Amino acid sequence: MIRVMLPQHLRTLAHVDGEVTLDIEGEVTQRSVLDAIEARYPVLRGTIRDHVTLRRRPFIRFFACEQDLSHEPPDAPLPEAVATGGEPFMIVGAIAGG
Amino acid sequence: MSKVRVLVGTRKGAFILESDGKREKWDVSGPHFTGWEIYHMKGSPADPNRIYASQTSGWFGQVIQRSNDGGRTWEAPGGGVTITPSGMPVGESNKFVYDTSAETGKPLTTHQWYDGTPHPWEFKRVWHLEPSLTDANTVYAGVEDAALFRSSDGGKSWQELSGLRGHGTGPSWHPGAGGMCLHTVLLDPSNSRRMYIAISAAGAFRTDDAGKTWKPINRGLKSEYIPDPDAEVGHCVHRIAMHRSRPNVLFMQKHWDVMRSDDAGDSWHEVSGNLPTDFGFVIDVHAHEPETIYVIPIKSDSEHFPPEGKLRVYRSRTGGNEWEALTKGLPQRDCYVNVLRDAMAVDSLDKCGVYFGTTGGQVYASADAGNNWAPIVRDLPGVLCVEVQTLP
Numbered sequence: 001m002i003r004v005m006l007p008q009h010l011r012t013l014a015h016v017d018g019e020v021t022l023d024i025e026g027e028v029t030q031r032s033v034l035d036a037i038e039a040r041y042p043v044l045r046g047t048i049r050d051h052v053t054l055r056r057r058p059f060i061r062f063f064a065c066e067q068d069l070s071h072e073p074p075d076a077p078l079p080e081a082v083a084t085g086g087e088p089f090m091i092v093g094a095i096a097g098g
Numbered sequence: 099m100s101k102v103r104v105l106v107g108t109r110k111g112a113f114i115l116e117s118d119g120k121r122e123k124w125d126v127s128g129p130h131f132t133g134w135e136i137y138h139m140k141g142s143p144a145d146p147n148r149i150y151a152s153q154t155s156g157w158f159g160q161v162i163q164r165s166n167d168g169g170r171t172w173e174a175p176g177g178g179v180t181i182t183p184s185g186m187p188v189g190e191s192n193k194f195v196y197d198t199s200a201e202t203g204k205p206l207t208t209h210q211w212y213d214g215t216p217h218p219w220e221f222k223r224v225w226h227l228e229p230s231l232t233d234a235n236t237v238y239a240g241v242e243d244a245a246l247f248r249s250s251d252g253g254k255s256w257q258e259l260s261g262l263r264g265h266g267t268g269p270s271w272h273p274g275a276g277g278m279c280l281h282t283v284l285l286d287p288s289n290s291r292r293m294y295i296a297i298s299a300a301g302a303f304r305t306d307d308a309g310k311t312w313k314p315i316n317r318g319l320k321s322e323y324i325p326d327p328d329a330e331v332g333h334c335v336h337r338i339a340m341h342r343s344r345p346n347v348l349f350m351q352k353h354w355d356v357m358r359s360d361d362a363g364d365s366w367h368e369v370s371g372n373l374p375t376d377f378g379f380v381i382d383v384h385a386h387e388p389e390t391i392y393v394i395p396i397k398s399d400s401e402h403f404p405p406e407g408k409l410r411v412y413r414s415r416t417g418g419n420e421w422e423a424l425t426k427g428l429p430q431r432d433c434y435v436n437v438l439r440d441a442m443a444v445d446s447l448d449k450c451g452v453y454f455g456t457t458g459g460q461v462y463a464s465a466d467a468g469n470n471w472a473p474i475v476r477d478l479p480g481v482l483c484v485e486v487q488t489l490p
Contacts, residue, residue: 009133009158013174043177046192047158059157093157 002028002078003088004037010048010091014041019088028083030062031074048091063090102445103168103487104453105149106461107136110479112151114169117474121451121465124474130172131163138226138440141168141487145234150253152224152239160223161192162239162253176254194221194239194247197258204264209243210272219243219263226440228283232290240280244271244297246309259309262295267314267331274298274334274353281439282338286345294348294363299334302350304363315363319352336379337439341388349391349418351381351439356393358418369418374405380442384467385450389417392444392452392468394437403434411452413468427471428462435460440483447488455481 004020011017022036031054038045049056054074056062062069065079065087081087104115104124111129130136134153142148151163151172163172174192196219197203208216222242230236235252245263247256271278282296291308294315301316314330324332334353341347350357350366354377357366370376377398384390391414397405404410408431411424435458445451452468455461459478464471 007157009155012132013158013161013177041177043161043174043192046160051193052195057157057159 001085002033002082003085004033005088005090005092006037006044007091007093009093010044013043013047016041021085028078029075030069030072030078033078033089034074059094061092061094063092064088100447101489102447102451103141103146103489104443104461104463104474105139105141105151105169105483105485105487106455106475106478106481107139107151107440107483108455108459108479108481109135112136112139112153112169113475113478115461115474119447121445121447121463126475127169130169134161135223136482137223138483138485140227140229140485142229142234142237143231144229146487146489148229148234148252150227150229150237152227154223159192160194160221162224162227164253175252194224194241194256195258196221196245196263197260202260203258204260207264207269209268209278210270212273214272216269219245221245222277225279225281226283228285231285231287238283238285238293240283240295242277242279243273244278244280244300246280246283246295248309259305261310262303262305262312265303265312267300270331271297271300272332282335284338284340284348287342288345292345292362294338294340296335296338296350298336299353300331301333302335302338302348302363315359316366317364318359318366318368319357320355321353323353337381339381339383339391341383344388347388347417349381349383351378351393353377354398356381356418369414371414371419371421373412373421374410378437379439380437380454382442382444382452384452385444385446386448387415387450390415390467391418392442393421394442394454396436402436407431407433409433409435409456411454411464411468411471424464424468424471426469427464438482440485441481443484443486445486445488451486453484453486455484457481 100119106113111132113128117124131153137152139151147168149165153161211217224239226240228238239247246259284294286292296302303312304315319333320327321333336351346362348359356370358369359366375395378396409428412421435456442454450467452464457480460476461474
Protein backbone atom coordinates (compact mmCIF):
# COMPACT_ATOMS: atom_id res chain seq x y z
CA MET A 1 0.00 0.00 0.00
CA ILE A 2 1.28 3.45 -0.81
CA ARG A 3 0.07 6.78 0.52
CA VAL A 4 -0.63 9.84 -1.64
CA MET A 5 -1.26 13.39 -0.51
CA LEU A 6 -3.35 15.40 -2.96
CA PRO A 7 -3.60 19.19 -2.92
CA GLN A 8 -6.75 20.49 -1.30
CA HIS A 9 -8.49 21.49 -4.55
CA LEU A 10 -8.04 18.00 -5.96
CA ARG A 11 -9.23 16.36 -2.75
CA THR A 12 -12.40 18.43 -3.07
CA LEU A 13 -12.78 17.45 -6.71
CA ALA A 14 -12.32 13.76 -5.95
CA HIS A 15 -14.47 13.90 -2.80
CA VAL A 16 -11.75 12.52 -0.51
CA ASP A 17 -10.39 13.62 2.83
CA GLY A 18 -6.82 13.31 3.94
CA GLU A 19 -4.44 10.84 2.34
CA VAL A 20 -5.37 8.47 -0.44
CA THR A 21 -4.07 4.91 -0.16
CA LEU A 22 -3.47 2.77 -3.21
CA ASP A 23 -2.37 -0.78 -3.90
CA ILE A 24 -0.02 -0.93 -6.84
CA GLU A 25 1.10 -4.08 -8.57
CA GLY A 26 4.65 -4.06 -9.85
CA GLU A 27 7.14 -1.28 -9.56
CA VAL A 28 6.08 1.89 -7.76
CA THR A 29 6.88 4.83 -10.03
CA GLN A 30 5.36 8.24 -10.71
CA ARG A 31 3.60 6.75 -13.70
CA SER A 32 2.16 3.75 -11.87
CA VAL A 33 1.00 5.92 -8.98
CA LEU A 34 -0.67 8.45 -11.27
CA ASP A 35 -2.22 5.69 -13.38
CA ALA A 36 -3.72 4.22 -10.21
CA ILE A 37 -5.01 7.58 -8.98
CA GLU A 38 -6.63 8.39 -12.31
CA ALA A 39 -8.20 4.94 -12.53
CA ARG A 40 -9.79 5.35 -9.14
CA TYR A 41 -10.67 9.02 -9.58
CA PRO A 42 -11.27 9.71 -13.30
CA VAL A 43 -12.23 13.27 -12.50
CA LEU A 44 -8.55 13.90 -11.77
CA ARG A 45 -7.50 13.04 -15.32
CA GLY A 46 -5.97 16.12 -16.86
CA THR A 47 -5.56 17.91 -13.53
CA ILE A 48 -2.14 16.50 -12.58
CA ARG A 49 -0.74 15.60 -15.99
CA ASP A 50 -1.77 16.38 -19.52
CA HIS A 51 -4.48 14.17 -21.04
CA VAL A 52 -2.50 13.36 -24.15
CA THR A 53 1.21 13.74 -23.44
CA LEU A 54 0.87 12.54 -19.82
CA ARG A 55 3.44 15.15 -18.86
CA ARG A 56 3.19 16.76 -15.43
CA ARG A 57 1.28 20.04 -15.58
CA PRO A 58 3.65 22.99 -15.21
CA PHE A 59 2.37 24.14 -11.81
CA ILE A 60 2.37 20.70 -10.21
CA ARG A 61 5.26 19.39 -8.12
CA PHE A 62 6.00 15.92 -6.75
CA PHE A 63 7.72 15.66 -3.35
CA ALA A 64 8.60 12.68 -1.14
CA CYS A 65 11.07 11.93 1.61
CA GLU A 66 12.13 15.59 1.65
CA GLN A 67 13.15 15.37 -1.99
CA ASP A 68 11.81 17.17 -5.06
CA LEU A 69 10.97 14.40 -7.52
CA SER A 70 9.20 16.66 -10.03
CA HIS A 71 11.88 16.25 -12.67
CA GLU A 72 12.59 12.56 -12.19
CA PRO A 73 11.73 10.29 -15.13
CA PRO A 74 8.15 9.02 -14.82
CA ASP A 75 9.29 5.40 -14.83
CA ALA A 76 12.03 5.81 -12.23
CA PRO A 77 11.33 3.87 -9.02
CA LEU A 78 10.06 6.03 -6.18
CA PRO A 79 11.95 5.89 -2.88
CA GLU A 80 11.60 2.68 -0.92
CA ALA A 81 9.88 4.49 1.92
CA VAL A 82 7.11 5.55 -0.51
CA ALA A 83 6.82 2.08 -2.04
CA THR A 84 6.37 0.51 1.41
CA GLY A 85 3.93 3.14 2.68
CA GLY A 86 6.28 4.64 5.22
CA GLU A 87 6.23 8.06 3.59
CA PRO A 88 3.55 9.70 1.41
CA PHE A 89 3.99 10.67 -2.21
CA MET A 90 3.02 14.33 -2.20
CA ILE A 91 1.36 16.03 -5.17
CA VAL A 92 1.66 19.74 -4.56
CA GLY A 93 0.47 22.86 -6.32
CA ALA A 94 3.52 24.99 -7.07
CA ILE A 95 3.91 28.25 -5.20
CA ALA A 96 2.97 30.95 -7.68
CA GLY A 97 1.77 34.39 -6.71
CA GLY A 98 1.31 35.77 -3.24
CA MET B 99 -45.15 33.77 -10.19
CA SER B 100 -42.06 33.55 -12.35
CA LYS B 101 -38.63 33.33 -10.79
CA VAL B 102 -35.23 34.48 -11.86
CA ARG B 103 -31.97 32.63 -11.35
CA VAL B 104 -28.73 34.52 -11.92
CA LEU B 105 -25.59 32.46 -12.45
CA VAL B 106 -22.42 34.30 -11.49
CA GLY B 107 -18.92 33.01 -12.18
CA THR B 108 -16.05 34.71 -10.39
CA ARG B 109 -12.30 34.40 -10.00
CA LYS B 110 -12.80 32.34 -6.84
CA GLY B 111 -15.94 30.33 -7.36
CA ALA B 112 -19.55 30.38 -8.53
CA PHE B 113 -22.61 31.95 -6.95
CA ILE B 114 -26.29 31.47 -7.68
CA LEU B 115 -28.71 34.30 -6.95
CA GLU B 116 -32.44 33.69 -6.96
CA SER B 117 -35.46 35.95 -6.67
CA ASP B 118 -39.13 35.99 -7.44
CA GLY B 119 -40.48 38.02 -10.34
CA LYS B 120 -40.34 41.25 -8.38
CA ARG B 121 -36.55 40.96 -8.30
CA GLU B 122 -36.26 42.88 -5.06
CA LYS B 123 -35.09 40.27 -2.54
CA TRP B 124 -32.39 37.81 -3.46
CA ASP B 125 -31.13 34.54 -2.01
CA VAL B 126 -27.44 33.95 -2.60
CA SER B 127 -25.89 30.48 -2.60
CA GLY B 128 -22.21 29.74 -2.92
CA PRO B 129 -19.39 29.80 -3.33
CA HIS B 130 -19.48 26.65 -5.41
CA PHE B 131 -16.10 25.31 -6.62
CA THR B 132 -14.36 27.50 -4.08
CA GLY B 133 -11.03 28.90 -5.19
CA TRP B 134 -11.42 28.04 -8.87
CA GLU B 135 -11.99 30.46 -11.70
CA ILE B 136 -15.46 30.01 -13.17
CA TYR B 137 -15.17 31.37 -16.67
CA HIS B 138 -18.74 30.60 -17.61
CA MET B 139 -22.01 29.03 -16.46
CA LYS B 140 -25.15 28.62 -18.48
CA GLY B 141 -28.45 26.81 -18.13
CA SER B 142 -30.04 24.67 -20.81
CA PRO B 143 -33.05 26.23 -22.55
CA ALA B 144 -34.39 22.68 -22.95
CA ASP B 145 -34.12 21.87 -19.25
CA PRO B 146 -33.49 24.86 -16.97
CA ASN B 147 -32.35 22.64 -14.12
CA ARG B 148 -29.45 21.45 -16.27
CA ILE B 149 -26.62 23.95 -15.81
CA TYR B 150 -23.09 23.68 -17.16
CA ALA B 151 -20.08 25.37 -15.61
CA SER B 152 -16.50 25.85 -16.76
CA GLN B 153 -14.23 25.43 -13.74
CA THR B 154 -10.62 26.25 -14.50
CA SER B 155 -7.28 26.75 -12.81
CA GLY B 156 -3.76 27.62 -13.84
CA TRP B 157 -2.59 24.77 -11.60
CA PHE B 158 -5.07 22.01 -12.31
CA GLY B 159 -6.46 22.76 -15.77
CA GLN B 160 -10.02 22.43 -16.98
CA VAL B 161 -12.99 20.76 -15.33
CA ILE B 162 -16.52 20.76 -16.67
CA GLN B 163 -19.24 20.65 -14.03
CA ARG B 164 -22.91 19.88 -14.53
CA SER B 165 -25.96 20.29 -12.33
CA ASN B 166 -29.30 18.56 -12.80
CA ASP B 167 -31.10 20.40 -10.03
CA GLY B 168 -30.67 24.07 -10.78
CA GLY B 169 -27.25 24.38 -9.18
CA ARG B 170 -27.88 22.81 -5.78
CA THR B 171 -25.60 19.84 -6.50
CA TRP B 172 -22.92 19.32 -9.11
CA GLU B 173 -21.02 16.51 -10.77
CA ALA B 174 -18.13 16.31 -13.20
CA PRO B 175 -19.70 14.32 -16.07
CA GLY B 176 -17.71 11.18 -16.64
CA GLY B 177 -15.74 11.76 -13.47
CA GLY B 178 -17.03 8.65 -11.76
CA VAL B 179 -15.58 5.21 -12.21
CA THR B 180 -17.19 2.73 -14.59
CA ILE B 181 -16.05 -0.88 -14.42
CA THR B 182 -15.66 -2.56 -17.78
CA PRO B 183 -16.61 -6.23 -18.33
CA SER B 184 -12.95 -7.11 -17.94
CA GLY B 185 -12.94 -5.48 -14.54
CA MET B 186 -10.84 -2.48 -15.53
CA PRO B 187 -11.95 0.84 -14.10
CA VAL B 188 -12.41 3.54 -16.73
CA GLY B 189 -13.66 7.06 -16.81
CA GLU B 190 -13.22 10.12 -18.94
CA SER B 191 -13.76 13.69 -18.00
CA ASN B 192 -12.53 17.16 -18.82
CA LYS B 193 -10.76 16.07 -21.97
CA PHE B 194 -10.46 18.67 -24.72
CA VAL B 195 -8.14 17.49 -27.46
CA TYR B 196 -7.88 19.15 -30.85
CA ASP B 197 -9.02 16.83 -33.62
CA THR B 198 -6.05 16.05 -35.85
CA SER B 199 -7.35 12.73 -37.12
CA ALA B 200 -7.14 11.98 -40.83
CA GLU B 201 -10.85 11.22 -41.03
CA THR B 202 -12.48 14.20 -39.35
CA GLY B 203 -9.74 16.49 -38.11
CA LYS B 204 -7.35 19.15 -39.27
CA PRO B 205 -3.60 19.32 -38.75
CA LEU B 206 -2.49 21.53 -35.90
CA THR B 207 -0.90 24.49 -37.61
CA THR B 208 0.48 27.45 -35.74
CA HIS B 209 -1.32 30.68 -34.99
CA GLN B 210 0.40 34.02 -34.48
CA TRP B 211 1.87 35.08 -31.18
CA TYR B 212 1.62 38.67 -29.95
CA ASP B 213 4.71 39.64 -31.93
CA GLY B 214 3.52 37.93 -35.10
CA THR B 215 5.76 34.88 -34.77
CA PRO B 216 4.26 31.41 -35.23
CA HIS B 217 3.00 29.79 -32.03
CA PRO B 218 1.73 26.25 -31.52
CA TRP B 219 -1.92 25.60 -30.70
CA GLU B 220 -2.31 24.72 -27.00
CA PHE B 221 -5.54 24.06 -25.11
CA LYS B 222 -5.81 26.26 -22.02
CA ARG B 223 -9.43 26.60 -20.86
CA VAL B 224 -13.10 26.79 -21.75
CA TRP B 225 -14.26 30.38 -22.00
CA HIS B 226 -17.89 29.87 -22.95
CA LEU B 227 -20.48 27.10 -22.75
CA GLU B 228 -23.53 27.33 -24.98
CA PRO B 229 -26.19 24.67 -24.38
CA SER B 230 -28.31 23.54 -27.32
CA LEU B 231 -31.68 25.22 -27.67
CA THR B 232 -33.45 21.86 -27.90
CA ASP B 233 -31.38 19.11 -26.26
CA ALA B 234 -30.11 19.38 -22.69
CA ASN B 235 -27.30 16.91 -23.35
CA THR B 236 -25.85 18.86 -26.26
CA VAL B 237 -23.58 21.75 -25.42
CA TYR B 238 -20.90 23.74 -27.24
CA ALA B 239 -17.66 24.94 -25.70
CA GLY B 240 -15.59 27.84 -26.96
CA VAL B 241 -12.00 27.37 -25.84
CA GLU B 242 -8.57 28.98 -25.69
CA ASP B 243 -6.56 28.48 -27.93
CA ALA B 244 -9.47 29.23 -30.16
CA ALA B 245 -11.55 26.26 -31.21
CA LEU B 246 -15.11 25.04 -30.86
CA PHE B 247 -16.02 21.73 -29.22
CA ARG B 248 -19.35 19.95 -28.90
CA SER B 249 -20.61 17.38 -26.43
CA SER B 250 -23.72 15.36 -27.11
CA ASP B 251 -23.57 13.33 -23.89
CA GLY B 252 -24.06 16.03 -21.31
CA GLY B 253 -20.45 17.18 -21.12
CA LYS B 254 -18.88 13.77 -20.63
CA SER B 255 -16.96 13.69 -23.90
CA TRP B 256 -16.05 16.48 -26.28
CA GLN B 257 -15.32 16.54 -29.99
CA GLU B 258 -13.80 19.47 -31.82
CA LEU B 259 -15.67 21.00 -34.76
CA SER B 260 -12.33 21.25 -36.50
CA GLY B 261 -13.63 22.91 -39.65
CA LEU B 262 -13.43 26.23 -37.83
CA ARG B 263 -9.82 26.07 -36.66
CA GLY B 264 -8.79 24.48 -39.93
CA HIS B 265 -10.83 26.43 -42.45
CA GLY B 266 -7.80 28.36 -43.71
CA THR B 267 -7.27 31.61 -41.84
CA GLY B 268 -6.20 30.00 -38.54
CA PRO B 269 -2.47 30.61 -39.05
CA SER B 270 -3.13 34.37 -39.05
CA TRP B 271 -5.22 34.48 -35.87
CA HIS B 272 -3.52 36.02 -32.87
CA PRO B 273 -4.35 36.40 -29.17
CA GLY B 274 -5.94 39.39 -27.54
CA ALA B 275 -4.81 40.54 -24.10
CA GLY B 276 -6.78 37.74 -22.46
CA GLY B 277 -5.46 35.02 -24.73
CA MET B 278 -6.68 33.63 -28.05
CA CYS B 279 -10.13 32.75 -26.88
CA LEU B 280 -13.33 31.71 -28.57
CA HIS B 281 -15.71 33.55 -26.27
CA THR B 282 -19.01 33.92 -28.10
CA VAL B 283 -21.28 31.17 -29.43
CA LEU B 284 -24.69 32.16 -30.81
CA LEU B 285 -27.17 29.54 -31.99
CA ASP B 286 -29.75 30.64 -34.55
CA PRO B 287 -33.17 29.71 -33.15
CA SER B 288 -34.72 29.70 -36.63
CA ASN B 289 -32.06 27.59 -38.33
CA SER B 290 -30.46 24.71 -36.46
CA ARG B 291 -27.61 24.54 -38.96
CA ARG B 292 -26.53 28.17 -38.49
CA MET B 293 -24.22 29.29 -35.73
CA TYR B 294 -22.04 32.33 -35.08
CA ILE B 295 -18.83 32.44 -33.05
CA ALA B 296 -16.31 35.14 -32.22
CA ILE B 297 -12.62 34.99 -31.37
CA SER B 298 -10.24 37.51 -29.86
CA ALA B 299 -8.41 38.46 -31.95
CA ALA B 300 -9.52 36.84 -35.15
CA GLY B 301 -13.06 38.07 -35.64
CA ALA B 302 -16.50 36.63 -36.24
CA PHE B 303 -17.29 33.44 -38.15
CA ARG B 304 -20.45 31.69 -39.31
CA THR B 305 -21.41 28.17 -40.20
CA ASP B 306 -24.51 27.27 -42.23
CA ASP B 307 -24.01 23.51 -42.07
CA ALA B 308 -24.03 22.81 -38.33
CA GLY B 309 -20.34 23.42 -37.83
CA LYS B 310 -18.79 21.49 -40.69
CA THR B 311 -17.58 24.50 -42.67
CA TRP B 312 -17.06 28.09 -41.60
CA LYS B 313 -16.40 31.47 -43.13
CA PRO B 314 -15.16 34.76 -41.69
CA ILE B 315 -17.88 37.42 -41.47
CA ASN B 316 -15.87 40.56 -40.82
CA ARG B 317 -16.59 42.79 -43.81
CA GLY B 318 -17.05 46.34 -42.59
CA LEU B 319 -14.94 45.93 -39.48
CA LYS B 320 -12.01 48.33 -39.30
CA SER B 321 -9.17 47.84 -36.83
CA GLU B 322 -6.28 50.30 -36.80
CA TYR B 323 -4.12 48.02 -34.64
CA ILE B 324 -3.54 45.46 -37.43
CA PRO B 325 -1.43 46.02 -40.56
CA ASP B 326 -4.46 45.98 -42.87
CA PRO B 327 -7.34 47.63 -41.00
CA ASP B 328 -9.89 45.97 -43.31
CA ALA B 329 -8.35 42.49 -43.22
CA GLU B 330 -10.53 39.41 -43.51
CA VAL B 331 -9.43 38.28 -40.01
CA GLY B 332 -7.46 39.75 -37.11
CA HIS B 333 -10.21 41.86 -35.56
CA CYS B 334 -10.60 41.86 -31.79
CA VAL B 335 -14.31 41.16 -31.44
CA HIS B 336 -15.33 41.34 -27.80
CA ARG B 337 -18.92 40.15 -27.92
CA ILE B 338 -21.85 39.59 -30.28
CA ALA B 339 -25.54 39.56 -29.35
CA MET B 340 -28.79 38.84 -31.17
CA HIS B 341 -32.51 38.91 -30.45
CA ARG B 342 -34.07 35.51 -30.98
CA SER B 343 -36.90 36.95 -33.07
CA ARG B 344 -34.43 38.42 -35.59
CA PRO B 345 -31.40 36.14 -35.83
CA ASN B 346 -30.09 37.88 -38.95
CA VAL B 347 -29.56 41.09 -37.00
CA LEU B 348 -26.36 41.03 -34.96
CA PHE B 349 -24.86 43.59 -32.62
CA MET B 350 -21.15 43.60 -31.86
CA GLN B 351 -18.94 45.27 -29.28
CA LYS B 352 -15.51 45.31 -30.84
CA HIS B 353 -12.24 46.35 -29.20
CA TRP B 354 -13.22 49.75 -30.51
CA ASP B 355 -16.52 50.36 -32.30
CA VAL B 356 -20.04 49.13 -31.69
CA MET B 357 -21.19 47.47 -34.89
CA ARG B 358 -24.41 46.17 -36.42
CA SER B 359 -25.16 43.67 -39.16
CA ASP B 360 -28.55 43.24 -40.80
CA ASP B 361 -27.51 40.36 -43.04
CA ALA B 362 -26.30 37.64 -40.68
CA GLY B 363 -22.81 39.07 -40.49
CA ASP B 364 -22.15 39.38 -44.22
CA SER B 365 -21.57 43.09 -43.69
CA TRP B 366 -21.25 45.38 -40.69
CA HIS B 367 -21.66 49.10 -40.10
CA GLU B 368 -20.75 51.19 -37.10
CA VAL B 369 -23.46 52.34 -34.67
CA SER B 370 -21.27 53.84 -31.93
CA GLY B 371 -22.99 57.20 -32.38
CA ASN B 372 -22.79 59.43 -29.31
CA LEU B 373 -21.17 56.94 -26.90
CA PRO B 374 -18.50 58.54 -24.70
CA THR B 375 -16.11 55.82 -25.83
CA ASP B 376 -16.80 53.02 -28.25
CA PHE B 377 -14.56 50.57 -26.39
CA GLY B 378 -16.13 48.01 -24.08
CA PHE B 379 -16.75 44.33 -23.64
CA VAL B 380 -20.43 43.53 -23.12
CA ILE B 381 -23.38 44.03 -25.42
CA ASP B 382 -26.89 42.64 -25.05
CA VAL B 383 -30.39 43.02 -26.44
CA HIS B 384 -33.65 43.72 -24.57
CA ALA B 385 -35.76 40.55 -24.28
CA HIS B 386 -38.84 42.07 -25.93
CA GLU B 387 -37.56 45.02 -27.95
CA PRO B 388 -35.14 43.86 -30.66
CA GLU B 389 -33.98 47.41 -31.36
CA THR B 390 -33.11 48.13 -27.72
CA ILE B 391 -29.49 47.33 -26.94
CA TYR B 392 -27.15 47.85 -24.03
CA VAL B 393 -23.40 48.46 -23.73
CA ILE B 394 -21.10 49.62 -20.95
CA PRO B 395 -18.43 51.94 -22.32
CA ILE B 396 -14.99 51.37 -20.89
CA LYS B 397 -11.89 53.56 -21.24
CA SER B 398 -9.06 52.14 -23.24
CA ASP B 399 -6.39 51.32 -24.18
CA SER B 400 -5.09 49.67 -21.02
CA GLU B 401 -7.09 51.63 -18.41
CA HIS B 402 -10.16 49.41 -18.72
CA PHE B 403 -12.38 51.30 -16.30
CA PRO B 404 -15.41 53.54 -16.85
CA PRO B 405 -14.74 57.02 -18.23
CA GLU B 406 -14.58 59.70 -15.52
CA GLY B 407 -15.00 57.05 -12.82
CA LYS B 408 -18.75 56.90 -13.57
CA LEU B 409 -20.32 53.51 -14.10
CA ARG B 410 -22.90 54.02 -16.84
CA VAL B 411 -24.91 51.59 -18.90
CA TYR B 412 -25.79 53.02 -22.28
CA ARG B 413 -29.05 52.07 -23.93
CA SER B 414 -30.09 52.60 -27.51
CA ARG B 415 -33.75 52.19 -28.44
CA THR B 416 -32.96 52.68 -32.11
CA GLY B 417 -30.63 49.75 -32.71
CA GLY B 418 -27.58 51.92 -32.24
CA ASN B 419 -26.26 55.42 -33.02
CA GLU B 420 -28.48 57.21 -30.49
CA TRP B 421 -27.54 56.30 -26.94
CA GLU B 422 -28.73 57.41 -23.50
CA ALA B 423 -26.78 57.02 -20.27
CA LEU B 424 -28.46 54.98 -17.51
CA THR B 425 -27.06 55.99 -14.15
CA LYS B 426 -29.72 55.73 -11.44
CA GLY B 427 -28.38 53.50 -8.70
CA LEU B 428 -24.93 53.10 -10.27
CA PRO B 429 -21.82 54.73 -8.75
CA GLN B 430 -21.16 58.07 -10.41
CA ARG B 431 -17.83 58.86 -8.82
CA ASP B 432 -14.59 57.04 -8.03
CA CYS B 433 -15.63 53.84 -9.80
CA TYR B 434 -12.80 52.01 -11.51
CA VAL B 435 -14.13 48.52 -12.16
CA ASN B 436 -14.40 46.71 -15.47
CA VAL B 437 -17.27 44.65 -16.88
CA LEU B 438 -15.98 41.62 -18.77
CA ARG B 439 -17.40 40.25 -21.99
CA ASP B 440 -19.62 37.49 -20.61
CA ALA B 441 -20.82 39.51 -17.61
CA MET B 442 -24.10 40.98 -18.87
CA ALA B 443 -27.43 39.23 -19.38
CA VAL B 444 -31.16 39.91 -19.54
CA ASP B 445 -34.19 38.08 -18.21
CA SER B 446 -37.41 37.69 -20.17
CA LEU B 447 -39.87 39.01 -17.63
CA ASP B 448 -42.02 41.99 -18.32
CA LYS B 449 -40.41 44.45 -17.62
CA CYS B 450 -37.14 43.12 -18.93
CA GLY B 451 -34.47 42.69 -16.26
CA VAL B 452 -30.88 43.61 -17.08
CA TYR B 453 -27.90 42.35 -15.08
CA PHE B 454 -24.15 42.83 -15.08
CA GLY B 455 -21.21 41.96 -12.87
CA THR B 456 -17.98 43.86 -12.29
CA THR B 457 -14.38 43.04 -11.62
CA GLY B 458 -14.96 44.69 -8.24
CA GLY B 459 -17.37 41.93 -7.25
CA GLN B 460 -20.68 43.75 -7.61
CA VAL B 461 -23.65 42.32 -9.50
CA TYR B 462 -26.08 45.06 -10.47
CA ALA B 463 -29.65 44.45 -11.57
CA SER B 464 -32.36 46.56 -13.10
CA ALA B 465 -35.94 45.29 -13.02
CA ASP B 466 -37.16 47.99 -15.39
CA ALA B 467 -35.05 47.66 -18.52
CA GLY B 468 -32.22 49.77 -17.18
CA ASN B 469 -34.01 52.82 -15.78
CA ASN B 470 -33.08 52.01 -12.17
CA TRP B 471 -30.27 49.87 -10.82
CA ALA B 472 -29.36 48.30 -7.49
CA PRO B 473 -26.64 45.86 -6.46
CA ILE B 474 -27.81 42.32 -5.72
CA VAL B 475 -24.45 41.57 -4.15
CA ARG B 476 -21.47 43.85 -3.90
CA ASP B 477 -18.56 42.01 -2.35
CA LEU B 478 -17.97 38.90 -4.44
CA PRO B 479 -14.62 38.06 -6.01
CA GLY B 480 -14.11 39.66 -9.41
CA VAL B 481 -16.99 38.66 -11.69
CA LEU B 482 -16.14 36.81 -14.89
CA CYS B 483 -19.62 35.96 -16.16
CA VAL B 484 -23.30 36.56 -15.53
CA GLU B 485 -26.11 34.54 -17.06
CA VAL B 486 -29.82 34.68 -16.25
CA GLN B 487 -32.54 32.06 -16.33
CA THR B 488 -36.20 33.08 -16.29
CA LEU B 489 -38.12 30.26 -14.64
CA PRO B 490 -41.86 29.54 -14.57
